[in-house]
Amino acid sequence: MAHGALHRLRQDLFVDAFAFRPMPPLEDAKVSRWVPWLPERLRHWTRWLPHCTVGFFSMCVFLATLTGSGLGSVRGLLVTGFSALVAAGPMLTLFRPVGAYWLSLSTVVVSAAAYVDFSSPFASIFSGSAFATHLAVMVLVVLRTRPRLAIEMWLVTFALAAVLTGVLGSGAGDLPSAAVGCGVVLVSAAAVRAWREERRQVVETLTATAEERGRRTLLEERALIARELHDVVAHHMSVIAIQAEAAPYRVENTPPELATSFATIRENAVAALTELRRILGVVRSADPDAFAESDPEAPQPTLATLDSLLDSVRSAGLNVEAVITGSPRPLPQGVELSAYRIVQEGLSNALRHSPGADARVEISYVLGGLGLRIVNGRPSRLAKPSPGAGHGVLGMRERVQMLGGEMTADHTEDGGFEVAAFIPVGNAAGEAATGGQRA
Incomplete structure (x- = not known):
């Protein structure tokens, strides 16, 4: 020593x-x-x-x-x-x-x-x-x-x-008295320095923890998006494989070259489905409880099932009003799913952070895309602290950016909160969605 x-x-x-x-x-x-x-x-x-x-x-x-x-x-x-x-x-x-x-x-x-x-x-x-x-x-x-x-x-x-x-x-x-007096002063200064150092380390730790939590939430949200997009892509790839397999039987005397091409298309579609399932298996293995709250075989929700979401939210105590403007039309499945999740997360945030407030959901079918607006008023009672504050907004923003759209999320003047997003939808995508549903 x-x-x-x-x-x-x-x-x-x-x-x-x-x-x-x-x-x-x-x-x-x-x-x-x-x-x-x-x-x-x-x-x-x-x-x-x-x-x-x-x-x-x-x-x-x-x-x-x-x-x-x-x-x-x-x-x-x-x-x-x-x-x-x-x-x-x-x-x-x-x-x-x-x-x-x-x-x-x-x-x-x-x-x-x-x-x-x-x-x-x-x-x-x-x-x-x-x-x-x-x-x-x-x-x-x-x-x-x-x-x-x-x-x-x-x-x-x-x-x-x-x-x-x-x-x-x-x-x-006076050597002893001077030694004692100086010792008291120096110990006090050392205590102040130690307190400042401890406070700096606490701030650094909290900052690092918040950044790590944000990155983890972002990765979890991307994994969720990947699982949902797997169902969307797998559906279309399955349709391609089935149609490629059945196409040669719809024409009499099919040329061998055409039959070979359809067989190649089917093989590529099946191979793509296999790769998708393999990648999804890796994602699910990291999160074995990913489907603990829902049936993995259930179809993905769309805006057509928005009424059931609003009913469940109203039963939880949130007074919500839904307004749809424009002419509703079929949209790509990825857009429908992301729009549904954005509305779901916006209403969940209103329930969590603004208890007792009224909410309003606006869905606008406009030329070139889909507009969403979820706004709630000032809470009427104190909200319980939530450790995941701000992570829902991060997930919504990730979904909108994935589809090439824009989103804003900020407090309103009356003390509420507003989420506004625009998801672009091209004419080709809209026609493909329409054609897919007609088929």
Whole structure:
């Protein structure tokens, strides 16, 4: 243990003691939070307030040390140089904190050797301004580096003070009381530094956890979309395989080349279905409970089944109104499924985050696409905290972007929430959907 303590002492106070470690300015977010009423230009300069404070303190130390001694020709130069040396300690903490400690400690030694009158029993090396400045330097070093430097600097400082007291022939005097007082100050500074470090780590952990939760939610939503799209694509591929197999029997005397082409089409369709099932098996193996709440053989929902969703939401206590504008028409199955899921998630968010509020669902069949709008009012009672807040919006946005659409989600002026999305649907896609349903 002693060897480890000495090793840490050497690493902290001796190895690269004068390394350049500039103190960065305050973060813009902190300045904006502390003084939001200041203009932006003044807030930019406020970032350097700690540096200016330390500089002002050093100037005050210089003037106090300079005026506290008599001035003469040669003595005046010596006093001025010593005052500048004492005042340089706090300033150096901004750039080389450990080096500032050694510089400040050297001023204490010079002050003890040159200015302390040990002929008086009441004099000590702690009575001058050099030691007071040295204590301030140690506090700044602790706040800038790490808490354990407080103990290390305290041990080195008072070990040297005890040696100086013995060498200069003075009694212990106020060495014990000074040691206790400085220890209390340094421990307090170390506690502040430890609290700041712990708070920074907590913020970093919470930020990393939120980012990881967002990425995991995004991956889960993409996996859900992949499972749903599998049913859509598998349906069309199955139709292609069946039609390719039956086509040669619809024509008499089918040419061999045409029969071979249809057989090739069927083989490719079956191979594509096999690959889709294999990929979906990998997705399901990572989430064995993916279909725990629904039947995997059930058909995927569409906007035609929206009434059952609204009825279930109303039975849960949400007063919802549905408005359909435009002429309803068949849409591609992927668009129908995504639109249904967006409405479902929007109403679920209204139930979760706005209890007691009214909701409105607007579906607009317009030229070139489908418009969706889910809006709810202000909640009438306090909502329970939800750990997944914001993840439903992330999933809806992922669905809309997958189909090349646009989406906005934001709070309304009356305290509610609105989700608006537009999913483009080309004419070819609409005709294909119509043709598929007629077939």
